[in-house]
Amino acid sequence: MKIRPSAGHDLPHVMEIWRRAVDATHHFLSPEDRVAIEAELSTFLPQVSLTLAVDQSDRPLGFMFLHDGHMEALFIHPDHHGQGIGTALVAEALARHPELTTDVNEQNSQAIGFYQRLGFERIGRSDKDGQGRPYPLLHLRFRPAA
Numbered sequence: 001m002k003i004r005p006s007a008g009h010d011l012p013h014v015m016e017i018w019r020r021a022v023d024a025t026h027h028f029l030s031p032e033d034r035v036a037i038e039a040e041l042s043t044f045l046p047q048v049s050l051t052l053a054v055d056q057s058d059r060p061l062g063f064m065f066l067h068d069g070h071m072e073a074l075f076i077h078p079d080h081h082g083q084g085i086g087t088a089l090v091a092e093a094l095a096r097h098p099e100l101t102t103d104v105n106e107q108n109s110q111a112i113g114f115y116q117r118l119g120f121e122r123i124g125r126s127d128k129d130g131q132g133r134p135y136p137l138l139h140l141r142f143r144p145a146a
Contacts, residue, residue: 001061001085003092006050013060014045014052017077024078028107033133040131051092053085064089069097090118094142105129106136119143 006014018041022034029037045065053062053076062076062085071093076085093100102120104111124139 001088002054003088004052004054006052006063010052010060011046014050014063015042017060017063018075020078021075025108025110026105028135051089053089061085062089064093066093066096069100071100071102086114087118100142102140103137104140106138112138115140119145
Protein backbone atom coordinates (compact mmCIF):
# COMPACT_ATOMS: atom_id res chain seq x y z
CA MET A 1 0.00 0.00 0.00
CA LYS A 2 1.12 3.52 -0.81
CA ILE A 3 -0.33 6.89 0.15
CA ARG A 4 -0.54 9.61 -2.49
CA PRO A 5 -2.56 12.70 -3.44
CA SER A 6 -5.61 12.21 -5.62
CA ALA A 7 -5.76 13.02 -9.32
CA GLY A 8 -8.74 13.67 -11.58
CA HIS A 9 -8.80 10.12 -12.91
CA ASP A 10 -9.31 8.79 -9.34
CA LEU A 11 -12.80 10.25 -8.91
CA PRO A 12 -14.79 7.22 -10.18
CA HIS A 13 -12.85 4.95 -7.78
CA VAL A 14 -13.29 7.41 -4.91
CA MET A 15 -17.05 7.59 -5.48
CA GLU A 16 -17.24 3.78 -5.61
CA ILE A 17 -15.33 3.54 -2.31
CA TRP A 18 -17.73 6.04 -0.77
CA ARG A 19 -20.81 4.16 -2.04
CA ARG A 20 -19.59 0.77 -0.85
CA ALA A 21 -18.39 2.10 2.52
CA VAL A 22 -21.67 3.91 3.16
CA ASP A 23 -23.67 0.82 2.19
CA ALA A 24 -21.61 -1.20 4.68
CA THR A 25 -21.58 1.22 7.62
CA HIS A 26 -24.25 3.92 7.29
CA HIS A 27 -27.48 1.92 7.58
CA PHE A 28 -29.02 4.81 9.49
CA LEU A 29 -29.17 7.11 6.42
CA SER A 30 -32.55 7.46 4.78
CA PRO A 31 -32.52 6.52 1.07
CA GLU A 32 -33.33 10.12 0.16
CA ASP A 33 -30.47 11.52 2.23
CA ARG A 34 -28.04 8.97 0.81
CA VAL A 35 -28.92 10.06 -2.75
CA ALA A 36 -28.65 13.75 -1.79
CA ILE A 37 -25.28 13.28 -0.08
CA GLU A 38 -23.91 11.36 -3.07
CA ALA A 39 -25.01 14.18 -5.39
CA GLU A 40 -23.31 16.76 -3.15
CA LEU A 41 -20.10 14.73 -3.06
CA SER A 42 -20.01 14.21 -6.81
CA THR A 43 -19.93 18.01 -7.14
CA PHE A 44 -17.62 18.69 -4.18
CA LEU A 45 -14.92 16.02 -4.45
CA PRO A 46 -13.61 17.03 -7.89
CA GLN A 47 -12.80 20.45 -6.41
CA VAL A 48 -10.58 19.26 -3.54
CA SER A 49 -7.37 17.33 -3.05
CA LEU A 50 -7.83 14.01 -1.32
CA THR A 51 -5.26 11.69 0.18
CA LEU A 52 -5.53 8.15 -1.16
CA ALA A 53 -4.30 4.77 -0.02
CA VAL A 54 -3.61 2.74 -3.17
CA ASP A 55 -2.59 -0.85 -3.88
CA GLN A 56 0.40 -2.05 -5.93
CA SER A 57 -1.46 -1.35 -9.17
CA ASP A 58 -2.29 2.22 -8.01
CA ARG A 59 -5.99 1.42 -7.48
CA PRO A 60 -7.51 3.41 -4.58
CA LEU A 61 -8.50 1.37 -1.51
CA GLY A 62 -9.49 4.28 0.70
CA PHE A 63 -9.39 8.06 0.94
CA MET A 64 -9.47 10.95 3.35
CA PHE A 65 -10.09 14.66 3.04
CA LEU A 66 -8.23 17.02 5.37
CA HIS A 67 -9.06 20.68 5.80
CA ASP A 68 -7.33 22.99 8.29
CA GLY A 69 -6.37 20.21 10.69
CA HIS A 70 -9.78 18.57 10.56
CA MET A 71 -10.36 15.20 8.90
CA GLU A 72 -13.59 15.86 7.02
CA ALA A 73 -13.84 12.36 5.53
CA LEU A 74 -12.26 8.93 5.87
CA PHE A 75 -13.67 6.06 3.83
CA ILE A 76 -12.19 2.64 3.18
CA HIS A 77 -13.57 0.14 0.67
CA PRO A 78 -15.32 -2.49 2.82
CA ASP A 79 -13.42 -5.33 1.11
CA HIS A 80 -10.32 -3.86 2.76
CA HIS A 81 -11.63 -3.08 6.26
CA GLY A 82 -9.37 -4.35 9.02
CA GLN A 83 -6.20 -4.27 6.91
CA GLY A 84 -4.64 -1.14 8.44
CA ILE A 85 -5.60 1.24 5.62
CA GLY A 86 -7.64 3.58 7.81
CA THR A 87 -4.94 3.52 10.47
CA ALA A 88 -2.29 4.40 7.87
CA LEU A 89 -4.36 7.30 6.54
CA VAL A 90 -4.97 8.63 10.05
CA ALA A 91 -1.23 8.34 10.78
CA GLU A 92 -0.58 10.42 7.65
CA ALA A 93 -3.11 13.00 8.85
CA LEU A 94 -1.52 13.10 12.32
CA ALA A 95 1.92 13.61 10.79
CA ARG A 96 0.54 16.76 9.14
CA HIS A 97 -1.74 17.86 12.00
CA PRO A 98 -0.76 16.48 15.44
CA GLU A 99 -3.88 18.01 17.02
CA LEU A 100 -6.18 16.42 14.45
CA THR A 101 -9.94 16.65 14.92
CA THR A 102 -12.73 14.81 13.17
CA ASP A 103 -16.45 14.16 13.42
CA VAL A 104 -18.18 10.80 13.36
CA ASN A 105 -21.83 9.88 13.06
CA GLU A 106 -23.12 8.87 16.48
CA GLN A 107 -24.93 5.92 14.88
CA ASN A 108 -21.69 4.54 13.37
CA SER A 109 -20.43 2.50 16.34
CA GLN A 110 -17.77 0.77 14.22
CA ALA A 111 -16.16 4.13 13.36
CA ILE A 112 -16.43 5.37 16.94
CA GLY A 113 -14.55 2.29 18.16
CA PHE A 114 -11.92 2.74 15.45
CA TYR A 115 -11.19 6.33 16.47
CA GLN A 116 -11.18 5.50 20.18
CA ARG A 117 -8.63 2.71 19.61
CA LEU A 118 -6.40 5.22 17.81
CA GLY A 119 -6.51 7.66 20.74
CA PHE A 120 -9.29 10.10 19.84
CA GLU A 121 -11.48 11.52 22.58
CA ARG A 122 -14.92 13.05 22.45
CA ILE A 123 -14.92 16.83 22.80
CA GLY A 124 -18.51 17.59 21.81
CA ARG A 125 -21.71 16.57 20.09
CA SER A 126 -24.11 18.10 17.57
CA ASP A 127 -27.72 17.01 17.10
CA LYS A 128 -27.45 17.35 13.32
CA ASP A 129 -24.78 16.81 10.69
CA GLY A 130 -23.03 19.65 8.90
CA GLN A 131 -25.85 19.96 6.37
CA GLY A 132 -28.56 20.12 9.04
CA ARG A 133 -29.74 16.55 8.58
CA PRO A 134 -30.95 14.61 11.65
CA TYR A 135 -27.77 12.55 12.08
CA PRO A 136 -25.99 13.45 15.33
CA LEU A 137 -22.23 13.93 15.18
CA LEU A 138 -19.63 13.28 17.83
CA HIS A 139 -16.74 15.73 17.68
CA LEU A 140 -13.39 14.07 18.36
CA ARG A 141 -9.82 15.22 18.92
CA PHE A 142 -6.65 13.17 18.91
CA ARG A 143 -5.24 12.76 22.40
CA PRO A 144 -1.57 11.79 22.29
CA ALA A 145 -0.50 9.14 24.80
CA ALA A 146 1.00 10.68 27.92
